[in-house]
Amino acid sequence: MDRAIINDVWMLQMPQLEVRVMDPGCLDHSPLSIKFEDNEERESRPFKFLNHLVEHKEFLTRVKEPWQKGNGENKMKDVWCKLKRVKHAMKELNKAEYNEVNKKINRCRHQLTELQEQMKDPGQKEYMIMVEKDMKAQLEKWLEVEESIMKQKSKVNWLKLGDGNTTYFHASMKNRCCQNKIKSLTKANEVVVQSKQETEEEVLGFYKQLLGSSDGIVPTINPVVMRDGTLVNRQQQLQLMKDVSKEEVYNALLGIGDNRAPGYGEFNALFYKKAWPMIGEEVTEAVMDFFINSELYQPINCTTATLVPKTAGDNR
Numbered sequence: 001m002d003r004a005i006i007n008d009v010w011m012l013q014m015p016q017l018e019v020r021v022m023d024p025g026c027l028d029h030s031p032l033s034i035k036f037e038d039n040e041e042r043e044s045r046p047f048k049f050l051n052h053l054v055e056h057k058e059f060l061t062r063v064k065e066p067w068q069k070g071n072g073e074n075k076m077k078d079v080w081c082k083l084k085r086v087k088h089a090m091k092e093l094n095k096a097e098y099n100e101v102n103k104k105i106n107r108c109r110h111q112l113t114e115l116q117e118q119m120k121d122p123g124q125k126e127y128m129i130m131v132e133k134d135m136k137a138q139l140e141k142w143l144e145v146e147e148s149i150m151k152q153k154s155k156v157n158w159l160k161l162g163d164g165n166t167t168y169f170h171a172s173m174k175n176r177c178c179q180n181k182i183k184s185l186t187k188a189n190e191v192v193v194q195s196k197q198e199t200e201e202e203v204l205g206f207y208k209q210l211l212g213s214s215d216g217i218v219p220t221i222n223p224v225v226m227r228d229g230t231l232v233n234r235q236q237q238l239q240l241m242k243d244v245s246k247e248e249v250y251n252a253l254l255g256i257g258d259n260r261a262p263g264y265g266e267f268n269a270l271f272y273k274k275a276w277p278m279i280g281e282e283v284t285e286a287v288m289d290f291f292i293n294s295e296l297y298q299p300i301n302c303t304t305a306t307l308v309p310k311t312a313g314d315n316r
Contacts, residue, residue, distance in 0.1 A: 004032050018183045047087050047266040051258065052148045053094060054274040063275045067282075074299040075286040082282070101146050108139040136231045139174055152259060182307060203307065244291045248278070249284045 004019040020033040032302070053059055066085035072078045112135045119128055184194045185202050193202055232240070256262055258270035288295055 004034065047091060049090060049267045049271050050094060050098075050149060051152055051270050052098065052145045053090055053270075055269060056093060056097060058093070060275065060278055062086075062093050063278050065089065067279055074297065075282070075289045076295075076300060079279075079282055079286045080297055080300055082279075083267065089154050098145060101142055101149070105139065105142045108135060108142060111135060120316060204251060244288055246288070247288050250280070 018035045020035070022033055024030040043172045056062075062087055066089050067082050069085065070078065070081060072081075112132070115128065115132055115135060119132065123313050182199065184192050185199055187202060193199055253262065253272055253276070254267060256269040258273070259268050261268050262272065271280070276283075
């Protein structure tokens with residue numbers, strides 16, 4: 001019974017909040033403490049490739065210019081450096097062409113409404129019909145861009161673009177951010193920490209204790225135990241040792257979902273698929289070079305550990 005209920009309008013317009021059920025004391029019901037999200041200074045977010053950029057007519061050109069610069073001896077390092085330059089080019093393209101999408105939508109709607117009001121009067125020239133058609137096309141373009149951005153950020157994959165689900169995507173995105181955010185943690189001594197610094201210290205301390213210290217001696221594999229299980233035959237051994245082909249690299253890319261990233265990086269699989277005519281040869285060579293030399297460039301061989309609550313209200 002002691003619950004806080006909100007509607008969709010609240011979810012879209014109000015900031016994130018946290019509801020805590022307090023001790024009832026002498027009351028019949030437990031009081032609810034509602035805390036709105038503090039307007040803390042937000043850190044700069046890492047770059048994330050937005051899918052609508054691939055539809056721009058200059059997409060491949062913007063990729064080609066920074067990609068052709070520099071060729072070093074280390075193929076994987078060279079690809080990594082080129083992707084960094086492409087990232088800046090994509091940032092500039094997005095800022096120049098797709099900045100403030102909401103304002104562009106509102107402006108197109110306002111201009112279309114004014115134009116259609118003028119067309120109600122008799123005796124209007126035919127060119128106004130062409131202007132209206134062009135204005136509708138511009139509005140549809142920016143609505144599709146907005147929907148694409150919201151769908152990608154919400155990570156809702158079972159709905160298709162073009163059905164006007166922008167509001168649903170936006171609500172899903174806010175709900176997902178709210179669920180994945182750790183607002184407070186309860187320590188072992190039942191003390192609740194809420195500040196960013198205290199939360200970081202508690203998480204680091206917990207995992208340092210959990211993981212323990214490193215072991216300088218790692219036991220080797222017992223071959224007797226290994227032979228006791230199922231073994232691969234000679235034909236399977238040769239298949240595993242066979243060189244990786246270019247077709248296998250490309251087919252592996254096609255098997256990755258468009259919004260999935262093939263590794264730690266800012267570009268998803270859709271970018272690689274659309275830019276493959278430009279970058280495919282060098283990326284393939286870098287992958288094949290890894291299987292030959294067994295060396296992975298260190299900046300690529302990194303990952304990010306993200307803490308996500310398993311259940312709603314999980315803060316321990």
